[in-house]
Amino acid sequence: MKKYILSLTACLFFISFINAQVDRSKRPVPAPAPTINLSTPQSFELDNGMKVMVVRNTKLPRVRIQLRLDNPLYASQDKAGVESLLAAMLGNGTTSISKEDFNEEVDFLGASINFGSQSGFASSLSKYFDRIFELFADAAKNPLLDGEEFQKEKDKLLEALKNNKKDVSTVSRQVSSALLYGKKHPKGEFATEETVQNITLADVKNYYENFFSPENAYLVVIGDVNFSKVEALAKAHFENWPKRNVLDVSYSDPTDVQYTQINFIDMPNAVQSELVVENIVNLKMSDPDYHAVLIANSILGGDFNSYLNMNLREDKGWTYGARSSTGAGKHVTSFYASTSVRNAVTDSAVVEMLHEIKNIRENLVENDKLALAKAKYTGNFVLALERPETIANYALNIEIQNLSKDFYENYLKKINAVTAEDVKRVANKYFLVNNARIVVTGKGSEVLEGLKKIDRGDGTMIPVKYFDIYGNEVEEPNYTIAMDPSVTIETVLNNYINAIGGKGKLNDVKSVFTTAGATMQGMQLGMEMKVTSDNKMSQAILMGGMPLQKTVFDGQTGYTMAQGQKMEFDEKQLADMKEGTGLFPELDPAKATLIGMDTVDGVTAYAVGYGDSKVSFYNAETGLKIKDENTQEVNGTPMKSSILYGDYKEVGGIQFPHTMTVSAGPQEIKFEVTDIKINEGVSEEDFK
């Protein structure tokens, strides 16, 4: 109440003010768009072929140096990992400066120098730029590649690879590339302990000789520095870098699968499944489709507001995010949609991802969504101008990707010209939902059953193939455990009966009345369940004391009542209910079949089937029932629900579970039993 008065006063106080000033119910109209200035870097070429670009920006007293070697793709095959070792070894001393002195001097100047296998990067305060440039050039031209450093980096890489084996997202990324491009393709290969073991120091030196050449090199200098100074430094320190021919190997073009399939990688430690839907893309940046593909990808999964993210995150709450990317450039690349979801919704998430890809292929995008995607691109283009690197990257792309000189000047115009028809057309051309690999990395014992039952849309299932964490095809994993031949349906059921109190006690029970409670998203739920030995039951779910749902079966007919609506059981439900044997189905072994052994949350259990829709699991050690699993058809789709039983406590000489965790789809509710009455509180009235 107090709050109410306070805000009321506030309203009165400010009301005239608000009226006089702004109408906050309307979005503000932005001012005219800011003008965009795209400057071009100054550039020159050295005699050895190296191209140098300079972007002067004096806002901060610092300079950055980027070296990029635009070499052909190369696969190291059984020596994959050699490029990582070279990258780690570069920038650690030169043939004339020891590693210790080199690193000490760079650190001393508060600067940094790093290399990739085909790139280099340095940054420093402008006052130390000359020296850092010199050190950087020396490290690129005359690296210290010695045995001791090699062994150390090799040990470190091997150790890191050991850790990667358990990292679900790393495995997903590596195997999805290996499957898409092929393990022998430069973009598909990845380092393993085995390939790294094969690498010698000579291999690293060879790799350096083959690829570190000014032939395809671009040097970009950005920051508080004059063009003439860079020119002088480049001539002094890079012109003497001898030109070498770079190794150029050709690879067969990767192709897509003939039909869409699931490629499953089992990782028992996964608490989330990594999902990837991917196919090959060949698209140059100069291609007329390029801008339409950018927009199509943005609409499908390039942005928070995209189809994928809105469906899987905002609507379903299954993931922290779902995204897609579509590459473009002079090398082969891919369409790649991905997300991480919890185990229970893995199959549903695959269905929804495919649904959204089909959606963008089959339906024209709505105008406001198209406008949104364009606005986002325009904004990103403007925001990127804050970084001086942007100007350098644009100029570099024009060179490397062979683009027209006015590519970036026309960029926004082209983006804004993309139509809804363009989006649909390129989606069909590049997002190949019928030739896609769906790579799922996750915990097979929990997610595989569902994945095997994803309908292609024609009543047949999407086939599943199995791979190990290295991308090798393997047999379907088997989660069932061999059973002792002396175990029969009778022994399993008898163990259970004896564990909870014995046949004599159970036969005396005519009815059980259970009261339980649960909290669901802050609300109190109650459950009252009455079951009799002659197969009558009633179950009511209450929220805040009010009935939410009630199910009643009197032995012959039954109904469900929800939100004031009564629905009589259909024939299938009736048949299922009549199959039931009341309180303890275990007393009637004739109606049960022993399916085999399984695990429930890591506990070994016997699985027993009752009819074709219910399976119960009994702890192999204690005999107690730990889980019921029910399969029901909802609108033609089989839906699985389960109840986990725990915390067995004695009531009237019989052990009853005092927690029941009910799961259906992504929902999970844990009921705690507050009261159990035997042969008490139940009358015929309850089943009407």
Added chain:
Amino acid sequence: MRKNLFTIALLLFAFTYVQAQEVAFEEYKLDNGLHVILHQDDTAPVVITSVMYQVGAKDENPERTGFAHFFEHLLFEGTENIERGEWFKIVSSYGGSNNANTSDDRTYYYELFPSNAVEVGLWMESERMLHPIINQVGVDTQNEVVKEEKRLRVDNQPYGNIFSEVKKNMFKKHPYRWSPIGSMEHLDAATLDEFLAFNEKFYVPNNATLVVAGDINVPEVKKMIQDYFGPIPRGAEVERVNIKEDPITEQINAVAYDPNIQIPAVLHAYRTPAMNTREARVLDMVSTILSDGKSSRLYKKLVDDKKMALQVSAFNVSQQDYGMYLTFALPLNNTSLEDLTKEIDEEIVKLQTELISEREFEKLQNVFENRFVNSNATIAGIAGSLATYQMLYGDINLINNEIDIYRSITREEIREAARKYLNPNQRLRLEYLPENDKQ
């Protein structure tokens, strides 16, 4: 001698540069208590609007941890004038991008826009502060999203739980003992009324700082701020956490297991003073000496020379009430975790007994100057620093002169801080092991 001259010349040189780089700003308070900071810079047509609320994990009820982070999600659900699901669309439709983050001490929301949309950013942030819609639908949706975030960022991540383990062991009373992601059970149990109460308590103008930075017209923006934020009613005074931890007097030994790792880790954590103390900055320098760069002491010894560690690092975690100084190492070649501890301790003892060399001291000056220059590289970086210095450090001028504090720290102070704070009986030693090793 030549070297000396060179250094003096450099210092003079640096002085002029740093002057040139000064971040100019203007600050004032609205009648409702909202603190406003403006920074004008027209190098690119870009603007940031951001609001920092002084509410973080440490302000939570111990039975309801994760609330501040949960709000980081919830306050995107919509307002009286912004329908549910529209927030991100609006930002995108003006070409902007936005995000938020939560720490133990504060929550920070921001939008980056092309500069013509500054009013949109102000409207949105004022909507969020004035009348966000907090209902069961939003709570339920974000509850699932937060759970996925935890699985993604924590439970499925190698070493993902290590920080939670450290905090749990380092703090017994202070709310730093839990992590911003909080407890999923607490979030499940929370009622809508509790969320509404949390909003009313913390997300009020008198508990917030608004920053507008970039290519702005200052008088125009000031008027917009008054129009959009002026009418927001002031909230009740916010009571700050004031919980003192007892000093650690003997080593805390802890073990934790992670199913996502194969390589064990050993971590040492020392409790240190609040972020705005001089000593916290001295300890920043200590961690630089030990592990910043390939020539740092720990890296050179354990990774390079002795090849005992795959990785070794030292961090100084700066926070409002207490800091933590951490050293972390992954063994290589079957080195035992005990040996790693021994080696790291040796280096700390060296810092406690010997002054660092003049050259190392000069290096520190270069490293911190470089860090200072880079921290002001983007409008977003400047906006975040302005809000942080104003709200958490209580001195906004640090954006320009914190570097002077670092410059004035002496070699003796470094030795003194190591002596005072980095002793084995003042720390946690955590062995973080692969789940497979659990017996």
